[in-house]
Amino acid sequence: MRFPLSLTASMSKYIAGRRIRGAQKFPLVMMLEPLHACNLTCTGCGRIREYADTIREKLTVEQCLNALDECGAPVVSICGGEPMIYPDLGRLVSEIIARKKHIYLCTNGMFICKRLHEFKPTSRLFFNVHLDGLEKTHDLCVERDGVFKEAIEGIKAAKAAGFLVCTNTTIFRETDLREIRELFKYLSTLNVDGFMISPAYSYAAVQTKEIFMPRSEIREKFREARKLLGEFKLMTSPIYLEFLSGEREMMCTAWGNPTFNPRGWKGPCYLMTDAHHATFKDLIEKTPWEKYGHGRDPRCQDCMVHAGYEPSAVLGANRKFGDSWKLLKWQLSNP
Numbered sequence: 001m002r003f004p005l006s007l008t009a010s011m012s013k014y015i016a017g018r019r020i021r022g023a024q025k026f027p028l029v030m031m032l033e034p035l036h037a038c039n040l041t042c043t044g045c046g047r048i049r050e051y052a053d054t055i056r057e058k059l060t061v062e063q064c065l066n067a068l069d070e071c072g073a074p075v076v077s078i079c080g081g082e083p084m085i086y087p088d089l090g091r092l093v094s095e096i097i098a099r100k101k102h103i104y105l106c107t108n109g110m111f112i113c114k115r116l117h118e119f120k121p122t123s124r125l126f127f128n129v130h131l132d133g134l135e136k137t138h139d140l141c142v143e144r145d146g147v148f149k150e151a152i153e154g155i156k157a158a159k160a161a162g163f164l165v166c167t168n169t170t171i172f173r174e175t176d177l178r179e180i181r182e183l184f185k186y187l188s189t190l191n192v193d194g195f196m197i198s199p200a201y202s203y204a205a206v207q208t209k210e211i212f213m214p215r216s217e218i219r220e221k222f223r224e225a226r227k228l229l230g231e232f233k234l235m236t237s238p239i240y241l242e243f244l245s246g247e248r249e250m251m252c253t254a255w256g257n258p259t260f261n262p263r264g265w266k267g268p269c270y271l272m273t274d275a276h277h278a279t280f281k282d283l284i285e286k287t288p289w290e291k292y293g294h295g296r297d298p299r300c301q302d303c304m305v306h307a308g309y310e311p312s313a314v315l316g317a318n319r320k321f322g323d324s325w326k327l328l329k330w331q332l333s334n335p
Contacts, residue, residue, distance in 0.1 A: 001331060001332060001333075001334060002194060002233065002234075002235055002330065002331050002333070002334075003194075003235070003331060004102075004123035004124075004164070005123075006102070006123050006124065007075070007102045007123070007124075008331060010074045010100070010102065011028070011074055011075070011314070014028075014074045015028075015314070015315070025255045025256075025284055025289075026072070026255075026256075027071050027072070027073040027255065027256055027257065027258050027280075028073060028074070028075060028256045028257065028311050028314060028315070029073055029075040029076070029077050029104075029256070029257045029307075029311070030067070030068060030071055030073040030075070030076045030077070030257075030258060030260065031077050031079060031257055031258065031259040031260070031270055031307065032064055032067070032068070032076050032077065032078050032079070032259075032260055032261075033059075033079055033080050033081060033259065033260065033261035033262075034058055034059045034064055034078065034080065034081075034083060034086045034089075034092065034261075034262075035057070035058035035059070035080055035081045035083070035085070035086050035262065036051040036054065036055055036057070036080060036081040036261065036262070037055050037056065037058075037080070037081050037082070037085060038080060038081045038082040038085070038108075039082055039085060039108075039110065040082070040108055040110075040142045040143065040144060040147065041142075041143050042141060042142045042143065051261075051262075051263075054262055054263065057262040058086060058262060059260075059261070059262055060088075061088050061091055061092050061095060064092055064096075064260075065092075065095055065096070065099075067260040067265075067280070068096065068099070068101065069099075070279065070280045070281075071258060071260075071280040073101075073258075074101060074102060075101065075102045075103075075104070076096055076101050076102070076103050076104070077103075077104045077106060077128075077257075078092070078093070078103060078104070078105050078106060079106040080106075082107065082108055082110075082111075083105060083106065083107060084107050084108075084110070084111035084112070084114075084115055085111065089115065089118065090115070090118030090119060093105065093118075093119055093125065094120075097122060097124050097125065100124075101124070102124045102125075102126075103124060103125045103126065104126050104128045104166075105125065105126065105127050105128060106128045106130065106168065107127060107128065107129055107130070107154075108129070108130055108142065108147060108151060109127075109129040109130070109131075109147075109150060109151030109152075109154040109155065110147060110150045110151060110154065111154070112127060112129075112151075112153075112154025112155070112157060112158055113150075113153055113154050113157045116154075116157055116158060116161060116163075119163070121161060121162035121163045121164075123164070125163065125164065126163075126164045126165065126166050126193070127154075127155075127158050127163055127164070127165045127166075128165075128166050128167070128168050128196070129151055129154065129155055129165065129166075129167050129168070130151075130167070130168050130169075130170075131148070131151060131167050131168075131169055131183060131187075132169055132170050132172070132175070133169075133175070133176075133179050133180065133183060134148070134179055134182060134183050134186075135148040135149065137176075137179060138151075141172075152190070155167075155187070155190055155192065156190060159190060159191050159192070164193050165192050165193055166192065166193050166194040166195065166196060166235055167187060167192055167194075167195055167196065168196040168197075168198075169183070169195065169196065169197050169198075170197075170198060170199070170200050171197055171198065171199050171200060171221060171222070171225065172200045172211045172212070172213075173200075173210065173211055173212065173213045173217065173221075174211065175221070177221070177224055177225050177228050177229070178228065180197075180225075180228070180229065181228045181229060184229060184232045188232065193233070194233045194234070194235040195229075195232055195233060195234055195235060195236075196234070196235045196236055196306075197225065197229065197234065197236050198236065198244075198305065198306040199213060199218045199221070199222070199244065199304055199305070200212050200213065201270075201271055201303065201305040212302070213302070214301075214302045215301075215302050215304060218244060218302070218304055219244065219245055219246035222241065222244035222245045222246075223245045223246070225244075226241055226245055230335075231335055232335060233334065233335050236306070236310070237310060237313045237314070237327065237330065238326055238327070238330050239313035239323060239326065239327065240306065240309055240310045240312075240313045243304065243309055243312075243313070244304055248320065250309050250312045250313070251293065251312055252269075252292065252293045252294065252300065252303070252308040252309060252312065253308065253309070253311045253312045253315060254268055254269035254270070254289075254292070254307065254308045255283075255284060255287075255289065256311025256312070256314075256315060257269075257270060257307040257308070257310075257311055258280065258283060259307075260280075263276040264276035264277050264278055265277040265278075265279065265280055265282070265283040267283050267286075267287045268287050268289065268292050269292070269305075269307065269308055270305065270307040270308070271303065271305060271307075271308075272292075272297075272299055272300075275287070313327075314327075
C-alpha cells in the first residue's frame with residue numbers, strides 16, 4: 001500500500017462525513033508552521049525571506065492545537081522553517097497523534113538523530129525528509145556542505161528505530177531526472193517508505209527566478225519524470241501527475257491545504273500572502289476564492305503546486321470517469 005490503512009480509512013471517513021453534511025470547502029491537510037526560523041538558506045525557499053520581520057516568533061503548542069481543532073483536517077503537515085528546531089516539537093507531535101490525526105513531519109533531516117528519542121513509531125507519523133538530489137546537487141541547493149550526509153544518517157536512524165520515512169523532492173528547471181532516479185534507487189536500499197515529487201514553486205521573495213519553470217516546461221519535465229520514476233513507490237497521486245504532465249486540467253483548491261503560522265491563517269494559499277486571518281472561518285469566508293487560480297490572477301499563471309492541486313485530485317475537482325478506481329488501485333499497489 002502507498003499509505004497506511006489507518007490514513008486511508010481516516011481520510012475516506014472524513015471526506016464522506018463532510019459531504020454528507022453539505023460542506024463545500026473543507027481542508028484535507030493543515031500546513032502547520034510553528035515557526036519560520038531555519039538553520040539553512042535553501043536557494044528555492046522563500047519562507048525565511050518572506051517572514052524576516054517575524055523570524056524569531058513561534059506558536060505555542062496550545063495555539064497549534066486550537067488551530068487544528070478549529071479546522072478539523074485529518075492530516076497535519078508540520079513544516080516551517082525547520083520544525084526540528086521548534087523546542088516543543090515532541091509534545092506537539094504527541095498531542096496531535098492523541099487527537100487521532102496523521103502527521104507528515106517535514107524536515108531537512110539534520111536533527112533527526114538528535115531528537116529521535118522524543119517520538120514514538122506509529123502509523124500516524126511520517127518523517128518527510130527533503131532531498132533534491134544526490135550529495136553534490138543537494139548540498140548545492142541548500143547552500144551548505146554536509147547536509148546530505150546528515151539527512152541520510154537521520155533516515156537510517158529513523159528506519160532502524162521503526163519509524164515511517166518518506167522523502168520530498170522538488171523538481172527545478174535544471175534538475176537531472178536521471179540523478180533523481182539514482183537517488184530513489186539508493187533510498188530504496190535504505191527501505192524508505194515512499195517518495196514525493198513536485199515542481200518548484202515560485203515565491204515572490206526568491207530572487208533567483210530562473211530556477212523555476214513555466215507550465216509548458218513543467219509538463220515536459222513531468223512527462224519524462226513519469227517514465228523514469230514510475231517504478232518507485234511515488235506518494236504523489238496519479239491524477240496530480242496527469243495534471244503535471246498535461247494530460248488533464250484541474251482547478252486549484254488551495255482551501256484544501258490551509259496554512260497556519262505565527263501570523264495567523266495565511267490567505268489565499270501557501271505561496272501567496274494577501275492577508276492573515278485570525279480564524280479559519282474568516283480564511284474560508286473572507287477570501288475571494290473566485291479571483292484566484294490559473295487565468296484569473298497573474299501570480300497563478302504558472303502555478304501547479306501540490307498544496308493547491310493535490311487536494312483537487314482527492315476531492316474530485318474536474319473528475320473523470322474511473323478516477324475513484326484509479327486512486328484505489330494506486331493506493332493498494334506496491335511497486
